[in-house]
Amino acid sequence: MHHSALLNVMIAAARKAARSLKRDFGEVENLQVSLKGPANFVSAADRRAEETLYAELSKARPGYGFLGEEGGIREGDDKTHRWIVDPLDGTTNFLHGIPQFAISIGLEREGAIVAGLVYNPITEELFIAEKGKGAFLNDRRIRVAGRKNLSEAVLACGLAHLGHGDHPTVKRETGAMLGQVAGLRRFGAAALDLAFVAAGRFDGYWERSLSPWDLAAGIILVREAGGFVSDCDGGEAMLDKGEVAAGNETIRKEIVRVLKSA
Ligand code: IPD
Ligand code: CA
Ligand code: CA
Numbered sequence: 001m002h003h004s005a006l007l008n009v010m011i012a013a014a015r016k017a018a019r020s021l022k023r024d025f026g027e028v029e030n031l032q033v034s035l036k037g038p039a040n041f042v043s044a045a046d047r048r049a050e051e052t053l054y055a056e057l058s059k060a061r062p063g064y065g066f067l068g069e070e071g072g073i074r075e076g077d078d079k080t081h082r083w084i085v086d087p088l089d090g091t092t093n094f095l096h097g098i099p100q101f102a103i104s105i106g107l108e109r110e111g112a113i114v115a116g117l118v119y120n121p122i123t124e125e126l127f128i129a130e131k132g133k134g135a136f137l138n139d140r141r142i143r144v145a146g147r148k149n150l151s152e153a154v155l156a157c158g159l160a161h162l163g164h165g166d167h168p169t170v171k172r173e174t175g176a177m178l179g180q181v182a183g184l185r186r187f188g189a190a191a192l193d194l195a196f197v198a199a200g201r202f203d204g205y206w207e208r209s210l211s212p213w214d215l216a217a218g219i220i221l222v223r224e225a226g227g228f229v230s231d232c233d234g235g236e237a238m239l240d241k242g243e244v245a246a247g248n249e250t251i252r253k254e255i256v257r258v259l260k261s262a
Helices: 005-031 039-060 091-095 167-178 190-198 212-224 249-261
Strands: 064-068 072-074 078-089 102-109 112-120 125-130 135-137 154-157 183-185 204-207 228-230 244-247
Touching (some): 005 078, 005 091, 005 102, 039 064, 078 190, 078 212, 102 190, 102 212, 135 190, 154 167, 190 212, 204 249, 212 228, 244 249
Parallel strands (some): 154 204
Antiparallel strands (some): 064 072, 125 135, 204 244, 228 244
16 A cells, blocks of 8 residues: 555654564563562563654654653744654553554644554554544554444443542442443543544544543544544543543434533
8 A cells, every 4th residue: 555655654654663662572472470570670671662753753853842751841843743653652551561552643733633553563454644634553444333323332441540540430430431331341441442442443532631642542443433422521632631522423423421410
């Protein structure tokens, strides 16, 4: 398949960072049995991956700004473009040898997300989208699922855990959703949750207490797959509020309705 120059840059950077993540993931499986566990090793792995992404992306597009989970904000001369990057989304999975994690790269132009990539180095599933050009999984066009009723829908969500998230809200909202859906999943990598919505695997997804790098790439994947994305109140402040509700327009609205009622 022919990709734009921009997507080629993003894909090349992701594949390079993926090689080191894949090696490190193999090592985690060995460290798993040690007493100290692989925690320190993993935080080095995602810093390494972010440096690779930064080096590759800024070589190809000098001047673009860069917001990464590990390194924070790096200003560029070009104030209209900014990469938003999570070098390893799904760290807890990675740390436990669970192959559900991804590199996530979004590109913002004048405040709007115009391209996104989510890549799982283990399954080698590559999700890409560019504004106005559709969303693709390994070069096959993807679409969000068409189901209109929550009663038939399988949704993904996030859960709070020790030291993270608003526990009472999560309990209320997941409690309210449980009785209304065909299935609720917690896979543990927000970027992949959104990519799976884009691919029609999940009918919808919502989560709070997220960061821009969890969301940027996935938002354009869902939109370019014909889906809709909002914050949990139905507004547009996903990145500012760090929350998301996604699906086809009917399911997204249903999610927001249930969250409001919770
Ligand atoms: C996390 C994952 C997870 C979500 C957390 C995120 P990380 O990102 O996306 O699914 O529930 O809130 O922080 O820390 O693995 O990059
Ligand atoms: Ca993340
Ligand atoms: Ca991360």
